[in-house]
Amino acid sequence: MDLDPVLMSRLLTSLTLGFHIIFATLGVGMPLMISVAEFLGIKKKDTHYLMLARRWARGFVITVAIGVVTGTAIGLQLSLLWPNFMQVAGNVIALPLFMEVFAFFFEAIFLGIYLYTWDRFKKPFTHWLLTLPVVIGAGMSAVFITTVNGFMNTPEGFLLDNGHFAAVNPIAAMLNPATPTKVFHVLTTAYVTVAAILAAITAFMILKKKTSDYHKKALQLTMTLVLIFGILSVLAGDVSAKFLAEHQPEKLAAAEWHFETEAGADLIVFGWLNDAHEAIGEIRIPKFLSFLAHGDFNAEVIGLEEFPEDVRPPLWVHYMFDLMVMIGFTLVGISMLYLIFSRVKKWNEHHKGILSLIVLSGPLAMLAIEFGWIYAEEGRQPWILRGYMTVEEAATNSPYVGIMFILFLALYIVLGTLCVVILRKLFRNTPVEAELEKQYPTLEKGDTK
Amino acid sequence: MSYEIIGITVLWLFLYGYLIVASVDFGAGFFAYYAKVTKKDHIINRLIARYLSPVWEVTNVFFVFFFVGVVGFFPDTAYYYGAALLVPGSIGIILLAIRGSFYAFENYGSKNSNVYMFLYGATGLFIPASLSVALTLSEGGFIVEEGGAVTLNYLDLFTSPLSWSIVGLAVVSVLFISATFLTFYASRANDHAALKLVRGYALFWSTPTIIAALTAFIFLGQHNERHFNNMMDLWWMLGLSVGFFMIAMLLLYAGKYYGLAFISVMLQFLFAFFAYGIGHYPFILDPYITIQHSATHESMGIALVIVFIAGLLLLVPSLILLMKLFLFDADYVRGKK
Numbered sequence A: 001m002d003l004d005p006v007l008m009s010r011l012l013t014s015l016t017l018g019f020h021i022i023f024a025t026l027g028v029g030m031p032l033m034i035s036v037a038e039f040l041g042i043k044k045k046d047t048h049y050l051m052l053a054r055r056w057a058r059g060f061v062i063t064v065a066i067g068v069v070t071g072t073a074i075g076l077q078l079s080l081l082w083p084n085f086m087q088v089a090g091n092v093i094a095l096p097l098f099m100e101v102f103a104f105f106f107e108a109i110f111l112g113i114y115l116y117t118w119d120r121f122k123k124p125f126t127h128w129l130l131t132l133p134v135v136i137g138a139g140m141s142a143v144f145i146t147t148v149n150g151f152m153n154t155p156e157g158f159l160l161d162n163g164h165f166a167a168v169n170p171i172a173a174m175l176n177p178a179t180p181t182k183v184f185h186v187l188t189t190a191y192v193t194v195a196a197i198l199a200a201i202t203a204f205m206i207l208k209k210k211t212s213d214y215h216k217k218a219l220q221l222t223m224t225l226v227l228i229f230g231i232l233s234v235l236a237g238d239v240s241a242k243f244l245a246e247h248q249p250e251k252l253a254a255a256e257w258h259f260e261t262e263a264g265a266d267l268i269v270f271g272w273l274n275d276a277h278e279a280i281g282e283i284r285i286p287k288f289l290s291f292l293a294h295g296d297f298n299a300e301v302i303g304l305e306e307f308p309e310d311v312r313p314p315l316w317v318h319y320m321f322d323l324m325v326m327i328g329f330t331l332v333g334i335s336m337l338y339l340i341f342s343r344v345k346k347w348n349e350h351h352k353g354i355l356s357l358i359v360l361s362g363p364l365a366m367l368a369i370e371f372g373w374i375y376a377e378e379g380r381q382p383w384i385l386r387g388y389m390t391v392e393e394a395a396t397n398s399p400y401v402g403i404m405f406i407l408f409l410a411l412y413i414v415l416g417t418l419c420v421v422i423l424r425k426l427f428r429n430t431p432v433e434a435e436l437e438k439q440y441p442t443l444e445k446g447d448t449k
Numbered sequence B: 001m002s003y004e005i006i007g008i009t010v011l012w013l014f015l016y017g018y019l020i021v022a023s024v025d026f027g028a029g030f031f032a033y034y035a036k037v038t039k040k041d042h043i044i045n046r047l048i049a050r051y052l053s054p055v056w057e058v059t060n061v062f063f064v065f066f067f068v069g070v071v072g073f074f075p076d077t078a079y080y081y082g083a084a085l086l087v088p089g090s091i092g093i094i095l096l097a098i099r100g101s102f103y104a105f106e107n108y109g110s111k112n113s114n115v116y117m118f119l120y121g122a123t124g125l126f127i128p129a130s131l132s133v134a135l136t137l138s139e140g141g142f143i144v145e146e147g148g149a150v151t152l153n154y155l156d157l158f159t160s161p162l163s164w165s166i167v168g169l170a171v172v173s174v175l176f177i178s179a180t181f182l183t184f185y186a187s188r189a190n191d192h193a194a195l196k197l198v199r200g201y202a203l204f205w206s207t208p209t210i211i212a213a214l215t216a217f218i219f220l221g222q223h224n225e226r227h228f229n230n231m232m233d234l235w236w237m238l239g240l241s242v243g244f245f246m247i248a249m250l251l252l253y254a255g256k257y258y259g260l261a262f263i264s265v266m267l268q269f270l271f272a273f274f275a276y277g278i279g280h281y282p283f284i285l286d287p288y289i290t291i292q293h294s295a296t297h298e299s300m301g302i303a304l305v306i307v308f309i310a311g312l313l314l315l316v317p318s319l320i321l322l323m324k325l326f327l328f329d330a331d332y333v334r335g336k337k
Ligand code: HDD
Pocket: A153, A178, A182, A183, A185, A186, A189, A190, A192, A193, A233, A234, A236, A237, A238, A240, A241, A244, A324, A325, A326, A327, A328, A329, A331, A365, A366, A368, A369, A370, A371, A372, A373, A374, A375, A376
């Protein structure tokens, strides 16, 4: 196969990361959801919440497995596909990558203990304490890997001495300007996404069967979390845009089709470009780009014209950005609607329409994660290390990348399909009602345990 | 000690750790499948599942730790090994992915699927075989750099007796280490039927292990004389290794002190592995990468060592807790919890 190794390396990296990020996001968010549910269960002495935590944890085991193996794949592929990048950048980013592994290690140990010790402690509270290291470990691994990605966007913490990195300061590299906003946005969006997916599954169950107390409580809990983290995500997205305006203006300009530097810039939503690079058919929100970029409707926003042609990101990232933002507002909107309906006595929050919207919000949230990453990574083009090394210079020159791409594609198809099949089987074979009765038999007799 | 020596020592220790925990895991997968084929699965598979379920993820992290650490301490390894290992590395990743995820599927999802069991058993032997290629490559002669491009000479690799002897050694060691561990675990669980079976496996795989080790050593001498001679200078370590092997065999035959027998096997591999590693010094990849010239910047090296120590302070107590709960809690091992 005579395909360009650079192109194939990019495709293979996108494939693995695009697949890994689904499970990574679940891996960051699930522990928090499990922890919250178990905490409520112990606090309220409500076996329904305990059962939620148990069932979520059981499903989580399957997705963690895929997260771990695809993560191992991307970790190795970074060296296999981008050897030149790792040789140079490895000098500066080894520290967060190394710390990430420790975070995984920590998480893995306590997750193992958590899963197999449900009834081994005298006080249920002791078992809940085990969720804390898992939540922290998962969160920290996201933090560390995000600092690496931040470094690729705004490299800092070294001096360049004829082509070699000198005077390396690993801490400064980790605390590069992109880190704070990125970490904030990545964490909040992981939490909102997982809450939305769990809500979607619950809403689907209610639509299919009749409603039970168990499902109602689950929906109420997850939708509350969607609202909280949804608002935080939008807030974090806003500060991310302000960060871009200051430190990576070409990425924001590409996303907004903002060609000329001007004050009081309009926000362009959707539309398409004609041959003269003018937006047509778009929705124009006056002066909102200036507000998004600087928090001031009359501020000046740098346009793409200030950058040479060959370092401008592709313009199609506009759609990625718009879709992500739209989904962000949709998630907040749906969760608000549900919560308002559940507050007002006369209205029925388990109306078919609302439940269908909630079912939709789960996949939408995961799509927003994908769009967001594609925007973030494509918006950095042509650089792999902004200002220092291009993607082309970084890639391997091995002719076999094409074949490997096919192998990995097949692997991910098998893993993805099996994951869905197994999860469905797992929950269909043990319905909630049967399990509640088995685990907490006293419940049936009307005792409060 | 300079930071690069600390770095390589730490990494080598971790690779040794992976060698032991992964061998137990890989071998157990094979034995579980073998027992199924020979209709003895009712005897040992519960025992294997009880040990493996809580710890499989931890095993994988040992490996990730090693390769992330190597690239961190010695970024040149990414350039040479990364460029050369694309194909064997990718195959290794795919095998690891199949194994890890299928283990979870089998264990938590659908029980007793024959296809899963087969894949689980087969990957247990193929993964050590494909990972061991990295050790063969480090001996030099297979990876060449010409005109700024690094390539792997597949023909030489596949026709080299050294590479096949290392593959053989990897596979039989996995089975031997695993069988000894399972013997110890079965005796803790007071499971006499399982004990009898796995003790048989352990005794069976001991002889091939020592033969494969000698064969690989002889072929190493033909391929890389410098490394061979360095190891000969460490004759006392090799001697200790053989000594511990003898002790393990005696205990296994006597049918006593299985815990001690497993520790002896661990020491046997510790000394052999370190004699091999020290003999390799100063090269990481003969002749392109040496420890001194490829080390990362001093500030990064020191930061990594500090993080490593801090990480250990966090991990060692957690690991001890894990072992207390699952390995040394007699009630758990016996299946009462
Ligand atoms: C559920 C997912 C989700 C939702 C609803 C949003 N985002 Fe987002 N966004 C992400 C998921 C995401 C992400 C996957 O987490 C990214 C990719 C790279 C990153 O750092 O976070 C991201 C990146 C990202 C960036 C680029 C940051 C960079 O490259 O440094 C900006 C400017 C925004 N987002 C802005 C927003 C705004 C204004 C939103 C308002 C509604 C929004 N995002 C909603």
